[in-house]
Amino acid sequence: MEKKSLEYWQNLAASLHIEGRAFIDGEYRDAASGNTFDCVNPSDGTLLAKIADSGEADVNAAVAAARHAFETRVWAGLNPRKRKSILLRWAGLIRAHMDELALLETLDAGKPISDTTSVDVPGAAYCVEWFAEAIDKVGGEVVPSDHHLVGLVTREPIGVVAAVVPWNFPILMASWKFAPALAAGNSVVLKPSEKSPLAAIRLGQLALEAGIPAGVFNVVPGAGGPGKLLALHEDVDCLAFTGSTNVGKLIMQYAGQSNLKRVWLELGGKSPNIVMADCADLDRAANSAAGAIFYNMGEMCTAGSRLLVQREIKDKFLDKVVAAARAYKPGNPLDPVTSMGAIIDEVQLERVLGYIEAGRKEAKLLLGGERVDQASGGYYIEPTIFDITSSDAKIAREEIFGPVLSVITFDTAEEAVRIANDSDYGLGAAVWTSDLTTAHEMSRSLRAGTVWVNCYDEGGDMNFPFGGYKQSGNGRDKSLHALEKYTELKSTLVRLR
Incomplete structure (x- = not known):
């Protein structure tokens, strides 16, 4: 086009x-x-x-x-x-x-x-x-x-x-x-x-x-x-x-x-994006992790707002994520080169800034954290990344609906699944691994309506049902399953003799 x-x-x-x-x-x-x-x-x-x-x-x-x-x-x-x-x-x-x-x-x-x-x-x-x-x-x-x-x-x-x-x-x-x-x-x-x-x-x-x-x-x-x-x-x-x-x-x-x-x-959602140490392509995983939270200004119910990284690769991987995040620069939404637009309104802007302020008190700020381009009159926030010491932190548990990423460290696959499932929500989740068994076993264990393996938020195809577990809702959008929501089942019995 x-x-x-x-x-x-x-x-x-x-x-x-x-x-x-x-x-x-x-x-x-x-x-x-x-x-x-x-x-x-x-x-x-x-x-x-x-x-x-x-x-x-x-x-x-x-x-x-x-x-x-x-x-x-x-x-x-x-x-x-x-x-x-x-x-x-x-x-x-x-x-x-x-x-x-x-x-x-x-x-x-x-x-x-x-x-x-x-x-x-x-x-x-x-x-x-x-x-x-x-x-x-x-x-x-x-x-x-x-x-x-x-x-x-x-x-x-x-x-x-x-x-x-x-x-x-x-x-x-x-x-x-x-x-x-x-x-x-x-x-x-x-x-x-x-x-x-x-x-x-x-x-x-x-x-x-x-x-x-x-x-x-x-x-x-x-x-x-x-x-x-x-x-x-x-x-x-x-x-x-x-x-x-x-x-x-x-x-x-x-x-x-x-x-x-x-x-x-x-x-709502507070979706976990899990990166195992055996991930075969850390560059792709890092770019995807940035897109998972900074696309659409983080205003996504499926946003990969919790990035779970295995300890062995944490420092190396976070360097790549921070570099990828810098590509998301808030700017005029009418400019075709703009990768990140404005927060929807002043109310949401203040809400996101409030979470960022809370994050400063309970986590280490790695990137961003500021409102930018105020002279335009618009509502812009730069990509923000926190390193979380406890998965109980407010910004790691509550849906922010803005460009704020919480990074959580784990040691084993079992620990990652436990942290991922320790949420009121269950809309989306992702696993990055080169091990087929790990991919299947973790996918089965994650309590989410959609699980991506070695990708995030792919599947614009209407054939895939979309919806969540737990307090992420009920029913499914997309796919033939969506028709079940808008129809009544009728049984008709005709006696022949």
């Missing part, structure tokens, strides 16, 4: 029309209250747009539109091949508007334009394509029942699906929810994070242009309120959430207080 210049992106940004209204029942609407909230560019602190602050009336309207669309079967009633063709058209429109959507993501979330054009937007289009292609190939079962019966097991769409998604990968994480939900025949109400709502709002019009009927795909931005309203709503059948563990716990409570809607949660 041709890499466009900083000037190109600046000119496109200057001419960009930003839509800030909710998308409900096939049209853009202001919030019923008239309230708005500010959408701020984290790279310079300037106002991008005023966004509709959806309240109870707006959420009710979106859910009612989704329910009406589902009950009248304008989408659920289409045969799978027809839904497939419309979703493929939508994916094509996402690709056709690649630059616009990538720019919205970069301006909105501070992500480098080189990432939004290569990962976020094409990844979302691929996700829609994948589930579109899958849905006319997924069948049911004929049960080996008694001879006087024909027994069928089928899957049906669950109904109205609410998707509440995070700010770190706004369009990509959203697609992991709405693509399988729509492919299965559901109607969707999408609540983007108030910190990064722009691309989701734009998707509404593209969905309508693709042929998705009005009411089937709705977007309700809001400064926090719509998520709780959807979780408590009696007419929402399922809620899929990606975000913090604390909010996930509240959503489960809200579901119990209302209609016992299905709740699927992809939550």
